[in-house]
Amino acid sequence: MSIDDLVEAVLSGKRRALARVITLIENEDPKADKILSALYKHTGKAHVIGVTGPPGSGKSTIVTRMTAEFRRRSKTVGIICVDPSSPFTGGALLGDRIRMQEHTLDREVFVRSMGTRGHLGGLSRATSDAVRVIDAFGKDIIIVETVGTGQSEVDVVELAHTVIVTDVPGSGDDIQAIKAGIMEIADIFVVNKKDLPGADKKVTEINAMLDIDPNMGMWRPPVILTNANTGEGIPELVDKIEEHMRFLVETGLLKKKGLERSKEELEQLMKYKLTRELLMKLQGTPEYEEAIQKIAERIADPYTVAERLILDFLVKFRE
Amino acid sequence: MSIDDLVEAVLSGKRRALARVITLIENEDPKADKILSALYKHTGKAHVIGVTGPPGSGKSTIVTRMTAEFRRRSKTVGIICVDPSSPFTGGALLGDRIRMQEHTLDREVFVRSMGTRGHLGGLSRATSDAVRVIDAFGKDIIIVETVGTGQSEVDVVELAHTVIVTDVPGSGDDIQAIKAGIMEIADIFVVNKKDLPGADKKVTEINAMLDIDPNMGMWRPPVILTNANTGEGIPELVDKIEEHMRFLVETGLLKKKGLERSKEELEQLMKYKLTRELLMKLQGTPEYEEAIQKIAERIADPYTVAERLILDFLVKFRE
Numbered sequence: 001m002s003i004d005d006l007v008e009a010v011l012s013g014k015r016r017a018l019a020r021v022i023t024l025i026e027n028e029d030p031k032a033d034k035i036l037s038a039l040y041k042h043t044g045k046a047h048v049i050g051v052t053g054p055p056g057s058g059k060s061t062i063v064t065r066m067t068a069e070f071r072r073r074s075k076t077v078g079i080i081c082v083d084p085s086s087p088f089t090g091g092a093l094l095g096d097r098i099r100m101q102e103h104t105l106d107r108e109v110f111v112r113s114m115g116t117r118g119h120l121g122g123l124s125r126a127t128s129d130a131v132r133v134i135d136a137f138g139k140d141i142i143i144v145e146t147v148g149t150g151q152s153e154v155d156v157v158e159l160a161h162t163v164i165v166t167d168v169p170g171s172g173d174d175i176q177a178i179k180a181g182i183m184e185i186a187d188i189f190v191v192n193k194k195d196l197p198g199a200d201k202k203v204t205e206i207n208a209m210l211d212i213d214p215n216m217g218m219w220r221p222p223v224i225l226t227n228a229n230t231g232e233g234i235p236e237l238v239d240k241i242e243e244h245m246r247f248l249v250e251t252g253l254l255k256k257k258g259l260e261r262s263k264e265e266l267e268q269l270m271k272y273k274l275t276r277e278l279l280m281k282l283q284g285t286p287e288y289e290e291a292i293q294k295i296a297e298r299i300a301d302p303y304t305v306a307e308r309l310i311l312d313f314l315v316k317f318r319e
Numbered sequence: 320m321s322i323d324d325l326v327e328a329v330l331s332g333k334r335r336a337l338a339r340v341i342t343l344i345e346n347e348d349p350k351a352d353k354i355l356s357a358l359y360k361h362t363g364k365a366h367v368i369g370v371t372g373p374p375g376s377g378k379s380t381i382v383t384r385m386t387a388e389f390r391r392r393s394k395t396v397g398i399i400c401v402d403p404s405s406p407f408t409g410g411a412l413l414g415d416r417i418r419m420q421e422h423t424l425d426r427e428v429f430v431r432s433m434g435t436r437g438h439l440g441g442l443s444r445a446t447s448d449a450v451r452v453i454d455a456f457g458k459d460i461i462i463v464e465t466v467g468t469g470q471s472e473v474d475v476v477e478l479a480h481t482v483i484v485t486d487v488p489g490s491g492d493d494i495q496a497i498k499a500g501i502m503e504i505a506d507i508f509v510v511n512k513k514d515l516p517g518a519d520k521k522v523t524e525i526n527a528m529l530d531i532d533p534n535m536g537m538w539r540p541p542v543i544l545t546n547a548n549t550g551e552g553i554p555e556l557v558d559k560i561e562e563h564m565r566f567l568v569e570t571g572l573l574k575k576k577g578l579e580r581s582k583e584e585l586e587q588l589m590k591y592k593l594t595r596e597l598l599m600k601l602q603g604t605p606e607y608e609e610a611i612q613k614i615a616e617r618i619a620d621p622y623t624v625a626e627r628l629i630l631d632f633l634v635k636f637r638e
Contacts, residue, residue: 033622040620054374255615262614262621267598269625274597275590277629295581296574301359302581303352306588310596314636 003031007038010137015110018137022112025129036129039136044258046078046135047245050157051145053166058192061228062166062237063145067109069238075141076108078134082127083115083147110134124155125268131159157185159261161254162244164237166190167206169198183209186221188240194225194232219247278313322350326357329456334429337456341431344448355448358455363577365397365454366564369476370464372485377511380547381485381556382464386428388557394460395427397453401446402434402466429453443474444587450478476504478580480573481563483556485509486525488517502528505540507559513544513552538566597632 001009001017009017024032049066051059060081067077114127127144134142144160157163165186191202203223210221222240226233248254282288291309294300320328320336328336343351368385370378379400386396433446446463453461463479476482484505510521525542529535541559545552567573601607610628613619 037620037622040622041617044617259611259615263611266611266614266621266625266628269621270597270629271590271594273625274593274629274632277633278589278593279586292578292582292585295585296578298360298363301356302585302588303356303359306585306592309585310589310593313593314596314633317633317636 003034003038006031007035010035010039010133011042013138015107018110018133019112021133022114022130025126025133026114032129036132039133042136043132044135046131046139046142047162047241048131048135048142048144048160049241050160050163051143051166052157052163053190054168055147057166057168058228059145059147059166062164062190062192062226062234063143065226065228065231065234066143066238066241068231069234070141071106071108073238076139078110078137078139078142079112080127080130080134080142080144081111081113081147082123082144083113110137110139124159125272128159128265128268158264161248161257162187162241164188164190164241166192167202168193169196169202184213184215187219187244188237189221189223190226190233190237191223192226192228194227199225218251219244278310281313282309322353322357325350326354329354329358329452330361332457334426337429337452338431340452341433341449344445344452345433351448355451358452361455362451363454365450365458365461366481366560367450367454367461367463367479368560369479369482370462370485371476371482372509373487374466376485376487377547378464378466378485381483381509381511381545381553382462384545384547384550384553385462385557385560387550388553389460390425390427392557395458397429397450397456397458397461398431399446399449399453399461399463400430400432400466401442401463402432429456429458443478444591447478447584447587477583480567480576481506481560483507483509483560485511486521487512488515488521503532503534506538506563507556508540508542509545509552509556510542511545511547513546518544537570538563597629600632601628 001020006017006021010021021032021035024035051063051066053059063079063081067079070077112130114123114130131142131144144157146157163185165183165188167189169191189206191199191206193199203225206223210216210223224233224237224240226237228234245254248257288309291300291305295302295305320339325336325340329340340351340354343354370382372378382398386398389396431449433442433449450461450463463476465476482504484502484507486508488510508525510518510525512518522542522544529540529542543552543556543559545556547553564573567576607628610619610624614621614624
C-alpha cells in the first residue's frame with residue numbers, strides 16, 4: 001500500500017491499516033514520518049490517559065475494567081501497553097494481557113503492546129507516535145499503560161492528559177521510594193485491592209502527602225478505592241477521569257499542556273533526527289573505527305573525540 | 320579551584336575534590352567535560368560491578384555486605400546509588416541508604432547517590448562519567464546499584480563489567496515479567512533472603528531458565544543463595560565476582576567489552592553534545608516559539624518542522 005493509501009485507510013477506520021502503521025513506527029521505517037506528518041492535522045481529539053504504578057498493583061485489570069466502563073458510556077477506546085523491559089512487541093504476551101482479549105472481540109477497542117526495541121528514548125517516541133495514529137484513527141479514549149516505574153515510564157505517561165497512579169494497601173518501603181518520582185505526576189490516585197487490610201490507611205497516607213504538597217495547583221488529585229477484580233470503584237474512577245478533562249478545558253490548562261507537549265515533541269524529534277543523521281555519516285568509516293580503538297586504549301579521550309567529530313560533521317555538511 | 324587543580328586533587332586522592340567533580344557532572348557544568356577529558360587516561364583500572372533487581376530484593380543490604388567483604392580483602396570501594404525516579408541527589412536519602420553510612424567512617428569507601436535531573440539519557444551519562452572519575456581517583460571496586468528495573472536501569476548497569484541481578488523467593492508474576500529484560504544481562508544471580516520459604520525453588524527456576532538459554536556463552540551465570548541480613552553467602556558472592564573478572568581477562572572479553580563501551584560512550588556523548596548545540600541555537604528565538612504555536616494549533620506538523628529546523632541549523636552552521 002502506498003503512503004497515501006495507508007493514510008486514507010487509517011482515517012476511514014481500517015484496523016489493519018492502523019496496526020500496520022504502528023509497526024512501521026516501531027521499525028523506524030522512513031515511511032512512518034510521512035504518514036504521521038499527513039495524519040497530524042486529524043489529531044488532538046482523543047483524551048489520552050496514562051496508567052502507571054508499582055508492580056502488582058493491578059494496572060492491567062484496572063485498564064480492562066476502565067475500558068468496559070468507557071464502552072458502556074459509548075466511548076471508543078484504544079489501549080497501548082508499554083513494557084520498557086521487554087524486547088517483544090505487537091502482541092499480548094503477559095498473562096495479565098490475556099484478560100484484555102475480552103475486548104478484542106469488540107471492534108471499538110484497539111489493543112496494542114509495545115516493547116523496547118533499539119535505543120533509549122526510542123520507546124517514548126514510538127509510543128507518542130502510536131498515540132497520535134490512534135487519535136487520528138478516531139478513538140475517543142486512548143489509555144497508555146506502563147509496566148514498571150522507571151524514568152522511561154514517567155516519560156511515557158507524561159504524554160497523557162490525565163495520569164492515574166495505582167497503588168495497593170501495604171506496599172513496602174522500597175516500592176514507596178520508587179513511587180516517589182511518579183507521585184508528583186498523578187492527577188488521580190487509585191488504591192486498588194480495597195479488600196486487603198490497610199486500604200483505608202493507604203488512602204489516608206496519600207491524602208496526608210497531598211496535604212503538604214507545596215506544588216498543589218487548582219486540581220487536588222482525588223484518591224479512589226477500587227477492587228478491579230469485582231469492578232468496585234471503577235465507575236467513580238471514570239467519573240473522575242471525565243471530571244479532570246472538563247477541568248483541563250475550563251481552566252485553559254488543556255491548551256497550555258498542548259503547547260508544552262508540542263515543544264517537548266519537537267525537541268525530541270529534532271534530537272532523534274539529528275543524531276541519526278550524524279551516526280549514518282560516521283558508522284562504518286575507517287576514521288570512526290580508529291577513533292573508537294584509540295579511546296579504548298586510552299590514547300584519546302571520548303570527550304575530545306566527540307567534540308571533534310561533531311565539528312567535522314557540522315563543517316562538512318555543506319560540502 | 321581551577322580545572323587543573325581539581326584534576327590534580329582527584330588524582331592525589333582528595334575526597335572533597337572527587338565529590339565536587341561529580342556535582343559538576345550532575346550540573347552539566349562545562350568544566351566537567353574538561354576535567355573528564357584530563358582524567359580519562361588514568362581510568363580503566365577499576366572493576367565496575369552493577370547491581371540491579373526488583374524492589375524489595377535487598378539490593379542495598381547486599382551492596383553494604385559486599386563492600387565490607389571487599390574491604391576485608393584490602394580492596395578500596397566506591398558506591399554509586401542510582402535512583403532514576405528521584406530528583407534528589409548527592410546524599411543518602413532512602414532508609415536503606417542509612418546502613419551504608421557504616422562505611423562512610425571508612426575513608427577507603429566513597430558513597431554517592433545520583434538521581435535524575437534533566438532529560439532522558441542524562442542519568443546514564445552522568446553515572447558513566449561519575450564511575451570514570453571514581454576510577455581515576457583510584458578505587459579498586461566501583462559498585463553501581465540501581466533502584467527499580469526499567470530501561471534506564473538496564474542502561475545504567477550495562478556500563479558494568481560484572482552485572483549482578485538480585486531476586487527473592489516467591490516474587491510474583493508481575494515482577495517476573497519486569498525482570499525478563501534484566502535476566503539476560505546478568506553475570507551472577509543472587510537469590511537473597513534464603514531463610515524465606517521457596518528459596519531453593521527459586522534457584523531451580525533460574526537454573527532451568529539458564530539451561531534453555533540459547534545465547535549462553537562460555538560463562539554460565541552462577542546462582543548464589545544469600546541472606547544479606549546475616550551476611551551468609553556474601554564471601555561466595557565476592558569469590559564469584561572476582562572469578563568473573565578473571566574470566567573476562569583470560570578470554571579477551573574484557574578488551575572486547577572495552578571496545579564496545581568506547582563506541583557506545585562516544586555515540587552517547589555525540590548525541591548529547593550535538594543536540595545541546597542545536598537547542599542552544601533555537602531556544603528563545605521568535606521563530607522557534609512560532610513553530611511550536613503552529614504545531615499546537617495543528618497548522619504545522621512536528622515531523623516536517625523538525626526536518627526544516629535541522630536542515631536550517633546544518634546549513635547555517637558555517638555562516
